[in-house]
Amino acid sequence: xxxxxxxxxxxxxxxxxxxxxxxxxxxxxxxxxxxxxxxxxxxxxxxxxxxxxxxxxxxxxxxxxxxxxxxxxxxxxxxxxxxxxxxxxxxxxxxxxxxxxxxxxxxxxxxxxxxxxxxxxxxxxxxxxxxxxxxxxxxxxxxxxxxxxxxxxxxxxxxxxxxxxxxxxxxxxxxxxxxxxxxxxxxxxxxxxxxxxxxxxxxxxxxxxxxxxxxxxxxxxxxxxxxxxxxxxxxxxxxxxxxxxxxxxxxxxxxxxxxxxxxxxxxxxxxxxxxxxxxxxxxxxxxxxxx
Amino acid sequence: xxxxxxxxxxxxxxxxxxxxxxxxxxxxxxxxxxxxxxxxxxxxxxxxxxxxxxxxxxxxxxxxxxxxxxxxxxxxxxxxxxxxxxxxxxxxxxxxxxxxxxxxxxxxxxxxxxxxxxxxxxxxxxxxxxxxxxxxxxxxxxxxxxxxxxxxxxxxxxxxxxxxxxxxxxxxxxxxxxxxxxxxxxxxxxxxxxxxxxxxxxxxxxxxxxxxxxxxxxxxxxxxxxxxxxxxxxxxxxxxxxxxxxxxxxxxxxxxxxxxxxxxxxxxxxxxxxxxxxxxxxxxxxxxxxxxxxxxxxxxxxxxxxxxxxxxxxxxxxxxxxxxxx
Numbered sequence: 001x002x003x004x005x006x007x008x009x010x011x012x013x014x015x016x017x018x019x020x021x022x023x024x025x026x027x028x029x030x031x032x033x034x035x036x037x038x039x040x041x042x043x044x045x046x047x048x049x050x051x052x053x054x055x056x057x058x059x060x061x062x063x064x065x066x067x068x069x070x071x072x073x074x075x076x077x078x079x080x081x082x083x084x085x086x087x088x089x090x091x092x093x094x095x096x097x098x099x100x101x102x103x104x105x106x107x108x109x110x111x112x113x114x115x116x117x118x119x120x121x122x123x124x125x126x127x128x129x130x131x132x133x134x135x136x137x138x139x140x141x142x143x144x145x146x147x148x149x150x151x152x153x154x155x156x157x158x159x160x161x162x163x164x165x166x167x168x169x170x171x172x173x174x175x176x177x178x179x180x181x182x183x184x185x186x187x188x189x190x191x192x193x194x195x196x197x198x199x200x201x202x203x204x205x206x207x208x209x210x211x212x213x214x215x216x217x218x219x220x221x222x223x224x225x226x227x228x229x230x231x232x233x234x235x236x237x238x239x240x241x242x243x244x245x246x247x248x249x250x251x252x253x254x255x256x257x258x259x260x261x262x263x264x265x266x267x268x269x270x271x272x273x274x275x276x277x278x279x280x281x282x283x284x285x286x287x288x289x290x291x
Numbered sequence: 292x293x294x295x296x297x298x299x300x301x302x303x304x305x306x307x308x309x310x311x312x313x314x315x316x317x318x319x320x321x322x323x324x325x326x327x328x329x330x331x332x333x334x335x336x337x338x339x340x341x342x343x344x345x346x347x348x349x350x351x352x353x354x355x356x357x358x359x360x361x362x363x364x365x366x367x368x369x370x371x372x373x374x375x376x377x378x379x380x381x382x383x384x385x386x387x388x389x390x391x392x393x394x395x396x397x398x399x400x401x402x403x404x405x406x407x408x409x410x411x412x413x414x415x416x417x418x419x420x421x422x423x424x425x426x427x428x429x430x431x432x433x434x435x436x437x438x439x440x441x442x443x444x445x446x447x448x449x450x451x452x453x454x455x456x457x458x459x460x461x462x463x464x465x466x467x468x469x470x471x472x473x474x475x476x477x478x479x480x481x482x483x484x485x486x487x488x489x490x491x492x493x494x495x496x497x498x499x500x501x502x503x504x505x506x507x508x509x510x511x512x513x514x515x516x517x518x519x520x521x522x523x524x525x526x527x528x529x530x531x532x533x534x535x536x537x538x539x540x541x542x543x544x545x546x547x548x549x550x551x552x553x554x555x556x557x558x559x560x561x562x563x564x565x566x567x568x569x570x571x572x573x574x575x576x577x578x579x580x581x582x583x584x585x586x587x588x589x590x591x592x593x594x595x596x597x598x599x600x601x602x603x604x605x606x607x608x609x610x611x612x613x614x615x616x617x
Binding site: 067068069088089090093094098099100101105107108109110114117118119121123125126127128131138141142165167168181182184185 | 478481482483485486488489491492493495496497498499500501502503504510556611612615
């Protein structure tokens with residue numbers, strides 16, 4: 001168990017190979033509809049894990065529950081040993097598990113740079129008391145954060161847009177900004193809800209490269225919801241499959257691809273499992289929220 | 292509310308253009324505009340920078356005004372000491388209102404704040420033992436009069452041989468406007484202000500990045516309540532009495548009209564909008580008509596419609612922010 005303030009301990013605790021996120025029989029229902037119906041899964045430290053499943057399987061709802069945006073109706077979940085169900089979203093984010101949203105949430109009337117600087121942790125100037133008592137520490141941290149932000153923006157090819165309103169960015173640029181912004185929090189794990197949806201293949205490839213690099217260089221763990229089977233099969237170490245609110249399969253892309261249950265529940269419906277055409281995506285029937 | 296923003300003054304000049312050149316009249320408009328500016332600085336912090344719609348500002352104003360009046364007149368507390376007490380009580384009420392209602396959706400929060408302000412006003416009307424009800428409280432301003440006369444003395448000795456009686460109040464009100472505007476302006480430039488703006492843009496995004504949105508909204512409301520209380524104290528001094536009808540929701544709505552005229556998310560716009568709306572509010576006095584009260588509301592309504600049609604961002608707001616906000 002690790003109860004130290006997350007902001008103070010950004011380093012990875014669990015050694016590679018152990019699970020960093022564990023969910024056990026998580027339940028979320030809306031009235032009589034069980035969107036998540038006893039989902040259990042483990043995500044390995046340092047992995048890039050895809051969460052797939054037909055529309056309505058409960059993937060996004062599962063994300064919302066384990067990041068604190070929905071209150072769970074049962075089960076347990078822990079992040080690096082800390083129980084997380086029942087905690088508020090900001091606490092979970094402070095532990096180092098940070099999410100993005102299916103529909104990007106660029107802070108439209110703030111500059112791209114402000115979007116980035118906002119996300120940085122450990123800024124005493126975010127508290128009224130800190131502003132008064134530690135003005136120098138506030139300024140110093142602002143300089144650090146600005147440098148970090150500009151460097152990250154450079155890496156995401158967004159540096160030229162730093163002073164523009166985030167609301168003026170294209171859909172793909174917003175996805176990149178959201179990922180870059182999440183990285184400003186120095187996360188240990190990122191939950192990405194359909195990061196490739198609605199962006200062009202070039203930007204999508206760049207996003208995948210970033211994920212690979214971050215995993216390799218900084219040991220960031222990724223769990224991402226994705227409908228594009230080409231991306232899922234070629235870019236993830238593990239694939240977890242949900243259907244009807246439960247996890248029905250969990251394994252390497254090859255194992256999942258040949259799993260009868262998965263074919264029945266999901267891949268059969270799309271028949272695009274081995275994908276070879278660049279960017280060919282079995283279109284999600286609704287293209288909307290998976291719940 | 293029949294007395295309106297500046298109360299029943301002996302300066303009412305409802306029949307001619309003489310008022311145009313009347314120093315006393317313009318001094319009073321200036322005081323009113325300054326009070327409205329202070330009132331709106333709090334609203335700007337809430338509405339323009341945090342995205343929470345506070346319709347209860349008149350309630351916080353009433354708390355400030357009544358605290359000073361009651362403590363000075365009934366408890367003989369020194370006037371200057373009642374100012375921090377009034378601010379503290381207003382902050383406490385801000386937290387009390389915010390704790391349950393800031394968890395609600397924005398529109399429900401707005402309704403809850405109106406209910407709060409009306410509860411304050413009706414309490415003031417009915418708790419006669421404490422507030423004297425509709426008769427109001429008088430005579431709490433003798434200590435202020437001394438301060439005012441001292442300032443008048445300085446003025447007479449230096450720049451102006453015969454300053455208007457309200458001129459010292461005008462100076463103090465606008466000095467407060469300056470200090471508060473600068474303070475809020477700089478606060479907005481800090482990392483704290485950046486978190487507020489993020490919450491205005493998308494509360495869930497801010498939470499997902501580790502920001503305790505609820506705590507920030509609560510702080511924003513508490514600061515606004517404190518500023519509202521200061522406006523109430525100045526209002527009490529300018530009227531020389533406090534009565535419940537001065538704190539009707541109408542005051543808050545006029546505040547919003549001024550806020551929109553000046554422009555959202557702009558602190559310089561607050562003063563500009565307040566001065567403009569205060570002049571519009573007093574303009575019917577120059578007309579030889581019987582129904583001043585109706586005319587001023589028709590005028591303000593007309594201005595709001597025209598603003599929405601031709602300049603929704605107000606005088607100092609940024610049009611691109613309006614567009615991106617969609």
